[in-house]
Structures are given as structure tokens and as C-alpha cells.
Amino acid sequence: MRTRDVYMLGPRVPATISMKHIPILFAAALMPLAAAPDGEPLFTTNCSACHLLDQMVVGPSLVEIRTLYNGKPDEFVKWCVAPGKKRENVIVMPAMVHVGEEGLRAIYTHIMKVSDGVKAQKQEEGDRYVASPVHTARPQVQRIFMPDAGPAAIAVALDYGTSLCWDAGSCRLRYSWTGGFIDGYPYWRANGSSVAKLNGSIGYVEEKSPFADAGERKFLGYSVKAGLPIFRYKVGVATVTEGYSPVEKGKGFVRSFSVSPAPDAPLVLNFSNDENAKITSDTGVLDGTKLTLTPAEASKFTLTFSLK
Amino acid sequence: MKSTILLLAICASAHASVWSEHFSFEKIPNPPGTDPQVGAMDMMKDGRIAVAFHRGEVMFYDPSDSSWSLFASGLQEPLGMLVDEDGSILVMQRAELTRLKDTDGDGSADEYQTVFDGFGMSGNYHEFAYGPARDAEGNLFIVLGVASNGAPMAKEIRGEFSEIGEVDREGMTSGATWGKNKGKAGRMYARVNWRGWVLKISPDGSKMEPYASGFRSPNGIGFDAAGRLLITDNQGDWRPTSPLYDVKKGGFYGHPASLVWKKDWDGRFPLKVPVKELDALQQPAAGLFPQGELANSPTWPVVVPKGALPDGMTGQTLIGEMNQPTLVRVLDDEVDGVFQTALMPIFSGSPLGKGNNRIVFGKDGSMYVGKTALSWAGDNGIARVKWDGKPFLSLDAMKAVPGGFVLKFSQALDPETLEKISVASHTYEYRSNYGSPKKDEKAMEVKKTKLSADGKVLALDLGELREGYLHFVDMTELKSASGGALLGDKAWYQVIKTPK
Numbered sequence: 001m002r003t004r005d006v007y008m009l010g011p012r013v014p015a016t017i018s019m020k021h022i023p024i025l026f027a028a029a030l031m032p033l034a035a036a037p038d039g040e041p042l043f044t045t046n047c048s049a050c051h052l053l054d055q056m057v058v059g060p061s062l063v064e065i066r067t068l069y070n071g072k073p074d075e076f077v078k079w080c081v082a083p084g085k086k087r088e089n090v091i092v093m094p095a096m097v098h099v100g101e102e103g104l105r106a107i108y109t110h111i112m113k114v115s116d117g118v119k120a121q122k123q124e125e126g127d128r129y130v131a132s133p134v135h136t137a138r139p140q141v142q143r144i145f146m147p148d149a150g151p152a153a154i155a156v157a158l159d160y161g162t163s164l165c166w167d168a169g170s171c172r173l174r175y176s177w178t179g180g181f182i183d184g185y186p187y188w189r190a191n192g193s194s195v196a197k198l199n200g201s202i203g204y205v206e207e208k209s210p211f212a213d214a215g216e217r218k219f220l221g222y223s224v225k226a227g228l229p230i231f232r233y234k235v236g237v238a239t240v241t242e243g244y245s246p247v248e249k250g251k252g253f254v255r256s257f258s259v260s261p262a263p264d265a266p267l268v269l270n271f272s273n274d275e276n277a278k279i280t281s282d283t284g285v286l287d288g289t290k291l292t293l294t295p296a297e298a299s300k301f302t303l304t305f306s307l308k
Numbered sequence: 309m310k311s312t313i314l315l316l317a318i319c320a321s322a323h324a325s326v327w328s329e330h331f332s333f334e335k336i337p338n339p340p341g342t343d344p345q346v347g348a349m350d351m352m353k354d355g356r357i358a359v360a361f362h363r364g365e366v367m368f369y370d371p372s373d374s375s376w377s378l379f380a381s382g383l384q385e386p387l388g389m390l391v392d393e394d395g396s397i398l399v400m401q402r403a404e405l406t407r408l409k410d411t412d413g414d415g416s417a418d419e420y421q422t423v424f425d426g427f428g429m430s431g432n433y434h435e436f437a438y439g440p441a442r443d444a445e446g447n448l449f450i451v452l453g454v455a456s457n458g459a460p461m462a463k464e465i466r467g468e469f470s471e472i473g474e475v476d477r478e479g480m481t482s483g484a485t486w487g488k489n490k491g492k493a494g495r496m497y498a499r500v501n502w503r504g505w506v507l508k509i510s511p512d513g514s515k516m517e518p519y520a521s522g523f524r525s526p527n528g529i530g531f532d533a534a535g536r537l538l539i540t541d542n543q544g545d546w547r548p549t550s551p552l553y554d555v556k557k558g559g560f561y562g563h564p565a566s567l568v569w570k571k572d573w574d575g576r577f578p579l580k581v582p583v584k585e586l587d588a589l590q591q592p593a594a595g596l597f598p599q600g601e602l603a604n605s606p607t608w609p610v611v612v613p614k615g616a617l618p619d620g621m622t623g624q625t626l627i628g629e630m631n632q633p634t635l636v637r638v639l640d641d642e643v644d645g646v647f648q649t650a651l652m653p654i655f656s657g658s659p660l661g662k663g664n665n666r667i668v669f670g671k672d673g674s675m676y677v678g679k680t681a682l683s684w685a686g687d688n689g690i691a692r693v694k695w696d697g698k699p700f701l702s703l704d705a706m707k708a709v710p711g712g713f714v715l716k717f718s719q720a721l722d723p724e725t726l727e728k729i730s731v732a733s734h735t736y737e738y739r740s741n742y743g744s745p746k747k748d749e750k751a752m753e754v755k756k757t758k759l760s761a762d763g764k765v766l767a768l769d770l771g772e773l774r775e776g777y778l779h780f781v782d783m784t785e786l787k788s789a790s791g792g793a794l795l796g797d798k799a800w801y802q803v804i805k806t807p808k
Contacts, residue, residue, distance in 0.1 A: 049684060129343045143384035
């Protein structure tokens, strides 16, 4: 490598005078009135994150904007300065008043120029990953925003007939349904702005936790055995596990509990009165929807919910 | 002007080929049938890459045979991951920080343990959760995004609701009246606990300390090589342009929605607090990504390991970017104990493309860049970037000195090209509106340039530095002594403090 003396360059012409040393961006911003600003860098800065040339992402494509506003620069500027809600499921554009009218007109010219003669890409219809091996497997556990549940909901497909919604926020079963599982695409296609859809009809709905009167509940997680979940949570000082499996025949679910340490006194659990479900228990005394367990029985017990 | 445009066009195309001269860019195959938007990645001890996808799968990619295997599934929007010493994996998902464990050794997770879920969820789509970053003591740091007034809250929430605000709970959760209420809610809001906060969690998850506030949509959290907790955030309301923060305990980092959860907060609705007061309360950004020019949606910070990039970049911080086709390098500086940085593009104009959400480094120095879009502009899948090991001209350090900057390059410069360097500075307005135009922009006269004897260290005498201003140094036409192009030819230095 060559060695070199120290170079001292003399005072230089300020960049504001010598235009050719200024990148276009600065020229545009420095002289908004003296010359028409260049729309392309302004577009990149203010618009490109949401508007692509030939397909809708967050906002409409430039091709679509062209069909809406070609020959109508005034209307374009008016919209950009004070945008509103136009489309379902599309967020409202932030106001672009800071760009200034000259800048917005330059962006308009740029959009009309680059979109001229371009055809919009065909939008993918529906869910490209609907046949995902993970999401077509049964059983399946999937955390997702669910209808009629808290935001920390967990959807569980026990088999191809029975599914349920368990809520990790309130540590309880919310409801079950029969038919198909969920369509998660309304949630996944964007960023969670819609809840999942249930494919089927609601079966048993549980109005509150059977442990509602037994102390504060705190979620601890779940384990998965052969794809089926065993939820774990605290109720007061006790740790409860609540595992789910499908019934052998027909529709419904088997719900296996453990309580550790076992309570000192008899444990009374109230399930919900729902004409869609017939409840049986392998232990304790079940009176309608009220299950009474001795402390010994409470350490491990299983209920079966047969659905219509 | 015409000649300038032509010149820039030529430079841009020349640079695209220059990146490709030194780096290979390839897409690795996506797992079949899987939505390939990458939310989180980390490296396993055995050289496989753990990847979490948009729909909740955690899969391992084995570079030795290009195969994928499924480890876990069913997570909700995983956006951060940390492979632990024992092979278990911490994943941050919407509702909680989870530890995934394979206890029976069959290669897939059978335990999904809740490590920490002590924060609120309003059901609003924009409440993303990021992390964890782990400090030297093993504490875990997570950071929680705030809700967007693009939608109301859900009727049912998890956690606590804050009454502080102009819209009551009924109004915050009613879709029917949202059109009327959304303007009063704040563009982004934090009506459930700890949204907009960094939380410090003990290694076992049992203790939580509210650590810092003021975040909006902080899709990047990590420790740099010097142990600073770096967090990036996205341009928007109260974010004139996307910032990089050096986060300290107790700091407030600008987005006011989170203040309702501050201990001893006086109960004022943050949007009604005078901007001046909020401005005085906030910590300055250690770096700024000028919108449109460098980055619109910066992502995760990672530390460059030895061998992945030329030696001068080892130990530096690299940050992803979703909306612009680039990654961002961080050049550290410190003035009177204040950490401030220059940010500059790397791989801009290369075949890397957009959507660069997460970065990990393979054992062979390969860089794996996981991509996502999440309905914004972006991409999907994983790009593998590999350096050919040959040196090239790059800017390796930028330091503020009284009246100017000193820039350190990897190779000797061609002194004839120095006069083409230009410098300009501007600031932004801190305000509730979405983003801010540049304010008080000024072309700075380069009064003198001074090159060191070895030709690698360049002093720029500007006469002054402007405190609180972003200084843009354009080195587009700078060349090495042997005529090589400068790879990464723009830098934006945020001067928090001027050295005396």
C-alpha cells in the first residue's frame, strides 16, 4: 500500500451554491418553490411503505390510484391532506399535510408516470397456506384471537369433529364446538386485526370456571401429549392440570383434572347447565352440574362431556 | 439537474454489482406449505437455525442438508426468540413469554411453559410483543407495543384497564361508536397495563420490574457488544422518524401513551400534557433512521461476529429493515459519556431486497436474514448472505470532534475524490402527528478535509456541529486509492452532544 503525505484541501464552495454536489433529495427539500420538486424521492419517503406499483398491500396500488385520480390532481391533493375511511378492513392513511401541496403534486405526477400502462397483479384469492401440514393436523393447539373469549385464547382441535376454546387469561374452558376447526386466515392475512372464524356449531358453553370460588387463578402453560393439551394453572395454592381428549365415539370431550396438593375439605365444582352437553364423572357425586369430591377424590378425576 | 440524476443512476447500478462482487445472496428453500413470514430466529448450538413463523410454527433449518423439521406449533405471532443453554427455547408471543422444551427427547416440544404473562392485552391487533433480550445476569427484557386506533379494544381484556383518557371503557370497546371516539383515543393508546413499556423479568420469570417507558412499535430489542440495551422503534405519532434508543432504567422514550402506567403519574391524559413538558421528559435517540432515505421500519439489532463481515465491522451492531431494501449498520460514538451513533446502509441496492425482520449468523459466517411483511411492504422466507472474504472500502467508524467528524475507513482513500463529500443537517419536530418533515435543514460547508498519512482516517472540518441535529454525510463519489467503490456511501450521525 502506498504511503502518502497529509492532504490539506482548501476552503470549498458551499454546497448550497454548487448544485451538482447536492443529491436530488436535498435539492427538492431546499427549494420547494424555486423548482418543481422531484416526486420520486418524496414518494419513497412518504408512500412506498404502504403503496406498491401493481398490488394492494396496506393501501391501494399505484395502478388503482391512477384509475381513481388520473386527470384529477386537485382531488388527489385534497385526499392526501385529509384522508378518511374508504374501505372495510383497510387502515386509514395518515394525513400527508407535511409534504406540502407542491410535494403532493410532484408525488401525483410520479405516480401517474410510473403506473402508466401497468396492469395490476391478480390478487391471491383466499388462503395460500390453507393446506399447511401443521394446520391440517389433528389434534392441534393454536393460540389466536377467538370470538367470545379473552385475548389470550387457545383454540384446540381434539379430532375432526370436536374443538374447544380455552382461555389462558381466565384459565378456563370457554366453549366447545362441533364440525370443523377454525379459519385463522382473517387473523393471519394481516396482523391480527380480525378474530378467527369458527367452522362449526357451538356445543357446550362454560359460563365460568368450575374453580371460580376456590381462589385466584394464574396460568402456568401446557404440555402436549400426542398432540393433545394438558393445561396447567394455579388456583390459590393448588396446581390444577386440565387435560383434554376426544370421546371414543360420537362428539364430545373427556376432561381430566388433577389438583395438587389435594384440598383439606371437600371440593365443590360447578359446571354449566347447557342442554347441548351431557356430563358424567368417574368419581365423586355429580348432582346436575354440581360435582362434589372428597379431598382424596379431588386429587384426580375425569369428566366426560357428550355433545349432541 | 439532469446530469446529477444520470450520475446517481449510474452510481446506484454500479453499487448493486459491487455488493454482489463481495457477497453472495441466495434464498434458502421455505418449509413446504408453511406461511414463510419470519417472526423470530436464533442459532442452535449444533448449527441448525431455529425459526418462528407468522402462524406459530417453530422449525429447525439444517444448513448441512437444507432440511426443515418441526419443533413446536400453535404460537401466536412469535416476534422474538432465544435458544437457551439447555436447548430449550424462549419465545415471545402475543400473550406471553414461553419456554418450549423437549422433555422426552423426540425432537419436538412437549412443554409450553409460561415464563411471564403479567401484562395486559386489549385484544387490539397492534399490541405486538417483542423480546427477550438477556443481560449478563440472565435477566430477560421484553418490550410491548401499544394499540392502534385503527381498531377499538376488545370487550374482554386481560390485565388492568386505565381510566385515564377522554374515552371511557364502553367507548374504547364499542365498534359502533369507534368512528366518533377514535380521534380522542390517541392514534396509539395504552389503556391496558404495561403497553409501551420495557419490562425486566428475573431469569425464572417470577419477578418483574417496569424498566422504561415511551415505546410505540418497538420491533427490535437486543444488547450490543458493550452491553447497552438497544431498542428500535417505528416512525409514527410522536416518532418524527424511526429512532434507535440506548435504554436505561427509568427512562421515558418519547411515546406518551405508556405514561398512564408510570408509578405516581398524576392522572393527566398524556395527550393533554404540553408537548414541551413531554419533550423535556424524554430521553434523546442515540440514532435516527431518516424516513425513506435509510429506513422506514427498522427491526432487530444483532452484533456482528468475527468473520461474517470485514474485520472493521466485527462487534458492531447491525439492524434489519422491513420496508426499504437494506440493512443498517450502527457506528458507535460516545461524547462526554453520551452514546450517540451514525447509521448507514449495508446491502442497499443489492439483491437482498425488503422485509428484513430478523438476522442470525451461521457457524461459517453466513448471515441469515428472515423476512416478513405482515400486510405492510416486505417479503418472506430467508435470505442467506455470505461474504467472499476479500477486503473492500467501507466506513468503519465515525466520531464527533470539535467542529466536525473524523471518519475511519477500511482502506486508503483517493484524495482526489474527497472534495465530492457533502454534509447537511436537519432536525425533526416532536409532535403527535404521524412522522415529521425535516426541519431547519442546512447544507454544511466542508471547510477543510484532512487525510491521515495512511489515507484511512479522514477529518472533516465543518466549523460547527449542531446539537440535536441529524448530520448527513454523503460520500457517494468517494473512492479508494486503488479506485474501488465505497460500499455503504451514506451516513447519518445524530449529534446529541457536541464535543468541546
